[in-house]
Amino acid sequence: MTREVDYEPRSVKRLLAEMKDIAELMIDLSYSAVLLDSDEVAEEVLQLEDEMDVLQLRTHMSLLMASRTPDDAEALAPVLGIVGATEKVSDATGDIAKIVLEDIRLPDAIRAALPEAVETLVRARVDPDSRFVGETLGGLNLETETGVRAIAIRRAGEWILNPDRETQLEPDDVVLFRGPDEGVAGVYQSTTGEAYLPPD
Amino acid sequence: MTREVDYEPRSVKRLLAEMKDIAELMIDLSYSAVLLDSDEVAEEVLQLEDEMDVLQLRTHMSLLMASRTPDDAEALAPVLGIVGATEKVSDATGDIAKIVLEDIRLPDAIRAALPEAVETLVRARVDPDSRFVGETLGGLNLETETGVRAIAIRRAGEWILNPDRETQLEPDDVVLFRGPDEGVAGVYQSTTGEAYLPPD
Structure with missing residues (x-):
């Protein structure tokens, strides 16, 4: 990622809500890419992975800026855990997309009609x-x-x-x-x- | 997980479609649990994590049963990667749910109105x-x-x-x-x- 991300004050709740939307879309698109055997859809997942990286960086910045007291730090530290878990979700869907792009096709033996x-x-x-x-x-x-x-x-x-x-x-x-x-x-x-x- | 899972013939595509639905729901619920500060919703994520474990096991069984030839094996091996990535998604949303259950509350300083x-x-x-x-x-x-x-x-x-x-x-x-x-x-x-x- 070469894009530069400056700090701008944003609500952590709003950032989490955005990450939720992106994570849901990434799951949807990555599985759809497998099920429909679509490289184009898989490529959009990789675009969203970049967007998620930017959001994570912004969330980290906002958390660091919001932490003024030991109580703040105590309450905010677990949010870093949530951001970390989100990165795992994002990485995993990115992995699925890459598998699709590397040309996976289910063999005819198990290519049942799509639900x-x-x-x-x-x-x-x-x-x-x-x-x-x-x-x-x-x-x-x-x-x-x-x-x-x-x-x-x-x-x-x-x-x-x-x-x-x-x-x-x-x-x-x-x-x-x-x-x-x-x-x-x-x-x-x-x-x-x-x-x-x-x-x- | 103590539940026993027997092999039953099921289409891998159908299993993947089910895993997609569950993964999307897990993302939705885990983030909603954070944003709404809801232990009840977080607990449903842990229920879904068990369900996902069962689905993964069934998918593994179906993949093993479907692989008859070297060509099958070649085509099916990447699907194991997808199942593995799904486990990461499932684990990550479970981690988010556990953080919520361990009582995370965003400090007032950054508790902005919900989007x-x-x-x-x-x-x-x-x-x-x-x-x-x-x-x-x-x-x-x-x-x-x-x-x-x-x-x-x-x-x-x-x-x-x-x-x-x-x-x-x-x-x-x-x-x-x-x-x-x-x-x-x-x-x-x-x-x-x-x-x-x-x-x-």
Whole structure:
């Protein structure tokens, strides 16, 4: 990681809440990458691992700055344990992603049909000519019309982890869409301008 | 873990999908336990850690049984890596839960208001006299009426990880409910027959 991270005052609770969101997304993406055999999804896990490193550093800084008295130090020391455990989660999901990128494919003998609960997850870059540019997720009404949800957006190296109805799509946004195959195919094409190739 | 786990033929993909669901739930619960300062939620993480151990053992068995040829072995060996990484995730969230149970409380100096995105998460045991007994989640229509969702149910040591509209509540079910404070208070009281005490 070459990015420099300066101290800025931020609530430790808010930082923990962000780490929670990222950790959940990393689990989701790393397993989805295995189950759907998707290198693209695995690569997003590695992007999130970097983001988690930055958050951990910020949390460390905030904890050090918040500790003024022996009582503070006593109360805050366990939080360092939580940050350390989070690093293990992040590393482990990163390991899963790397295994996928190193080309794991379950042999046909045990490639059973996917449980129906597992929907498709796809990474789509917003084409500057897409009709989605400048639209909000609420305005597009994707979920109602196609069953497809935008679960996270990466924009210029920053993450929008819980995009909502007001979130506007911009050119070159990388959007992670989840939903049923047919819905995802249409949304992918409208986003990227390219045909969707489902995992086989 | 004293529970004995026998081999039964199960698809590795299905086992991985279950491990994904449990890992996501463990992350969610362990961080929620920290953020809401809830021992009850932390205890559910330790229950899930046991469940994950069983799943890992089953996955190991299925992998060993599925490996008939050198090609199989080559393709399946990396899956053992994924199972190992999952164990790290499970252990790390268990560590977080144990820190919560050992009584971590963020000092007032940094106890900022919770980000609004963090809803309350509560564990409620279904009282045999509750009006919820025998009702389906769909029939109760909780989410529409109160904003509260049942995210998992523990029933006689087994987990229902993705309860849906058809899931019926039974006496002594342990239900994890998530939602806004006011909604959770009402649902908790209807479930347990006891008043809800919010975390302070």
